[in-house]
Amino acid sequence: MSVRLILPALAIVALALVPPLAPFLQVLLTLAMAKGIAVMGVTLLLRAGQVSFGHALFFGIAAYGAAFLAASPLDDLLLLLLAGALGAGIAGVLVGLFVVRYRGIFFGMLNLAFSMIFWSILEKFYYVTGGADGLRLPRPSVAFIEMDRGPYEVLLYYASLLLAIALGWFVVRFLASPVGQLFQTVKTNETRLEYLGVSARRTLLKGYVLSAVLCGVGGVLMAAAQGIVTPSYAYWIRSGEMVFIAVLGGAGSVVGAFAGSIAYELVRSYAAAFAADAWQMVLGGFLLAIILFAPGGLVGIYAAFADRIGARRAKSASKKEAGT
Amino acid sequence: MSDALLEARGLEIRFGGVVAADDVNLRIEEGRNLAIIGPNGAGKTTFLNICTGWIKPTRGTVLFRGKDVTRLAPRDIVRRGVARAFQIPQLFTEHTAMENMLIAASARTGRQSPLLDMHDMPEREEMARLLEMVGCDRVADRPVVELSEGQRKLIDIAVALALKPALLLMDEPTSGVASSEKFEIMEILVKALGRADVTAVFVEHDMGIVENYADEVAVWNAGAVQMRGTPQEILKHPDVIRDVIGEEIA
Amino acid sequence: MTGATILLAIFDGVAYAALVFMVAVGLTLIFGVLRILNVAHGSLYAIGAYLTASIGGAIFAMGWSPVLAFPLMLVSAALVGVLLGAPMERLLLRRIYHRPEVLQLLVTFAVFMILEDVQRLVWGNQPYFESSALALLGNVQVFGVYYTVYQLILLPLVAIATLIGLRLFLRRTLTGKLITAVTEDREAAQSIGIDADRVYLLTFVLGAALAGLGGALASPTTSVLPGIGAEMIVLSFAVVATAGLGQIEGAALTALMIGLGRSFAVYLFPELQVLVPYLIMLAVLLIRPEGLFGSPAARKI
Structure with a gap:
């Protein structure tokens, strides 16, 4: 087995054992995986050379959609997930049709503008959205079976883990597929892409909708775990956090999205208390440091480390061969 | 007289004051x-x-197989069978030579399955043969940024050929290639x-290349076709020797 | 709407447009020269406002003359330009001019995150309100409508002076011509010996100071509280994008359009007030992706 795969494999096993062995981490890691799924959406766009400062929009749309549905008789976790993903996907098509006409600065900022519009709608139309207080999302049934809080949280944890693995696997496959490869060429040469007979906008739109759906799934999971949705779900700080985690984990890396969000949540829950007023500042400083000094992020650091061990093993193996 | 594959009629455009x-x-x-x-x-x-729709003329039409394509986007003209190779190679710089070819094949076939590895x-195999044909099979798995300008130009042509076009437009195909290899290539x-039944412009x-490999030559001057004929006729014409070939030697 | 409310809406819109223009013009100036969109630009506006409101509050409480409010605004703007703008360009942006655009965006976004918390650490979460400047100039009656001299006359005058001053500076002075040369063709300018480093620094400090001045001028008219920087960057980007990136005169007209659109919405559809600038931007960009006054960039192949 390749050295690089050892840690991710161990991590999955460890994550699967958390509820029985380390229940105190369960809620925290549920949130980390929900965010990780959403961060994958930002990661995906980074692969096409684009950064969105407004993807919390889809996170928020799905979460609010789930909260509305939860207030109806259809309050089942599976339906909430489906509806959230669908809602985020539709919003992704509508917003995407507009933003895929732009790249770079405009792409990033227009996404930010859309999310700020949605955020101010959430704040202003309080008679529908609950304003700054948000909406409660009462514990839904799961496959129409009512559950108590304890088992529900365990189940939500495993659902998040499963979705993280399944969606992560899907995104990796997508990126390696012909459509996914065409999508990534938006980063390097749109002239050639056009002269291959492919519309850069349409190919970018496909990835954009996928990224919106991923943010949507993350948003519903987070809402289901917290039991409440607020405008902060769609605020720029949430978008910035997603971008931060994507870069922290390793810009463009799917595994990095999860490594980044788990590292982020752990540090946040234990260290944020010491820097409660300066949390954004700490993040900003870290972001600068990563961009300037470790552009590969956590995944890059690990890969360099694993390659060094791999190279050392190969060296000692060849020495042994030479010795015999 | 054979059919016109591509026909330009009365094209006119100026940039600023330049025609x-x-x-x-x-x-x-x-x-x-x-x-x-x-x-x-x-x-x-x-x-x-x-011809490829990258810029629109102020007047005139471009016909491909008798259909007006003047106002179409490059991608739509490409899909009808016109491929293009560039003076400065247009490749995907984060990919290998083979991946550039496979991406072109993806574009041609329009495969949508997200679970198929490119x-x-x-x-x-077809792409490997094309790379072999342009002599770049040995660098197939190298990132294109590591290759020489000449190799990149050839891969650029191979990428265009991967689309199986009827017409291939090439802008100075051998300009980055060592002169000893030009003829071979x-x-x-x-x-x-x-x-492959591809007509080349x-x-x-x-x-030397023109004389050996062109069936016909068109001489351009000040935005217009000054003359047209077989290489033998054109290259001996005194005007051409004075205006074009003279400059090349200088 | 009655005649009086129409008049009020126009006055509101003009005053608001003047403020937004001050911030947007700095953003577009910096982009024109450095080709970087400074996401932290809104924070510079907020800090300019905080400085003016807090220092003003302190010295007026000590009995100093409220007339000092006006020089204080200039001082705040200069402080923002020199103490924040200069180090940001020198220490940070200079490292990334040749890096991909995404990365440049991420860097200025990181600075934005940092500065938003710096405000919170220095000034806390409570709002600041210091309106001596506003009170000092009193009110004026126009067609039976009372309005503050500060907002109706001073703010538009400052904005127009900035617009004209910037125009003269860029076209008539040597430094201005150097900036214009670098804007038009960076490589060519450098090849004839223009010190691009200095031009960049100067432009960034100037742009940052304009954001600071925008904030300083806004402070007497509104409570200064956390979050105004985030709102302002999105709003000034909307102005700049609607006008076309790098278009200074265009930014002025667009600011006016967006300011008026917003103030009429306040009276007609109050819920939409925040949305109007963005709706205008989206409508314009749908029809002209390069903005009202921008020209589409041709790609060379």
Whole structure:
């Protein structure tokens, strides 16, 4: 087995054992995986050379959609997930049709503008959205079976883990597929892409909708775990956090999205208390440091480390061969 | 007389005060490779840009297989069978040579399955043959940024060929290639084009290449087609020797 | 709407447009020269406002003359330009001019995150309100409508002076011509010996100071509280994008359009007030992706 795969494999096993062995981490890691799924959406766009400062929009749309549905008789976790993903996907098509006409600065900022519009709608139309207080999302049934809080949280944890693995696997496959490869060429040469007979906008739109759906799934999971949705779900700080985690984990890396969000949540829950007023500042400083000094992020650091061990093993193996 | 594959009628465009195309009329016939020669700034690249929809002429039409394509986007013209190779190679810089080819094949086939690995595409062998044809099979798995300018130009042509076009427009195909290899490469290219039933139009400064590999030559000057004929006629014409070839030697 | 409310809406819109223009013009100036969109630009506006409101509050409480409010605004703007703008360009942006655009965006976004918390650490979460400047100039009656001299006359005058001053500076002075040369063709300018480093620094400090001045001028008219920087960057980007990136005169007209659109919405559809600038931007960009006054960039192949 390749050295690089050892840690991710161990991590999955460890994550699967958390509820029985380390229940105190369960809620925290549920949130980390929900965010990780959403961060994958930002990661995906980074692969096409684009950064969105407004993807919390889809996170928020799905979460609010789930909260509305939860207030109806259809309050089942599976339906909430489906509806959230669908809602985020539709919003992704509508917003995407507009933003895929732009790249770079405009792409990033227009996404930010859309999310700020949605955020101010959430704040202003309080008679529908609950304003700054948000909406409660009462514990839904799961496959129409009512559950108590304890088992529900365990189940939500495993659902998040499963979705993280399944969606992560899907995104990796997508990126390696012909459509996914065409999508990534938006980063390097749109002239050639056009002269291959492919519309850069349409190919970018496909990835954009996928990224919106991923943010949507993350948003519903987070809402289901917290039991409440607020405008902060769609605020720029949430978008910035997603971008931060994507870069922290390793810009463009799917595994990095999860490594980044788990590292982020752990540090946040234990260290944020010491820097409660300066949390954004700490993040900003870290972001600068990563961009300037470790552009590969956590995944890059690990890969360099694993390659060094791999190279050392190969060296000692060849020495042994030479010795015999 | 054979059918026109591509036909330009009365193309006109100017940039600022400069006339880049001034009543350009040109028929490109199927199976007849056409060389475009002329001094720098005569509007040769502009002509390729108009034919492929990259820029729109202020007046005139471009017909491909008798259909008006003047107002179409490059991608729509490409899908009808016009491919293009560039003076500065246009490749995907974060990918290997083979991946560039496979991406072109992905574009051609329009495969949508998100679960198929691009490297497992059935077109892989065909792409390997194309790379071999342009002599780049040994660097197939190297990132294109690591390759020489000459290799990149050849891969750029191979990428265009991967689309299985009917017409291939090439802007100075051998300009980055060492002069000792130019003829060898053109030999391979022209043969391959013939075998694949691709008609080629190439902008060229090397008159040796023009003489040997073009069926016809069009001379460009000040945004217009000044003259047209077989290489033998054109290259001996005193005006051409004075205006075009003289400059090439200088 | 009655005549009086129409008049009020126009006055509101003009005053608001003047403020937004001050911030947007700095953003677009910096982009024109450095080709970087400074996401932290809104924070510079907020800090300019905080400085003016807090220092003003302190010195007026000590009995100093409220007339000092006006020089204080200039001082705040200069402080923002020199103490924040200069180090940001020198220490940070200079490292990334040749890096991909995404990365440049991420860097200025990181600075934005940092500065948003710096405000919170220095000034806390409570709002600041210091309106001596507003009170000092009193009110004026126009067609039976009372309005503050500060907002109706001073703010538009400052904005127009900035617009004209910037125009004269860029076209008539040597430094201005150097900036214009670098804007038009960076490589060519450098090849004839223009010190691009200095031009960049100067432009960034100037742009940052304009954001600071925008904030300083806004402070007497509104409570200064956390979050105004985030709102302002999105709003000034909307102005700049609607006008076309790098278009200074265009930014002025667009600011006016967006300011008026917003103030009429306040009276007609109050819920939409925040949305109007963005709706205008989206409508314009749908029809002209390069903005009202921008020209589409041709790609060379």
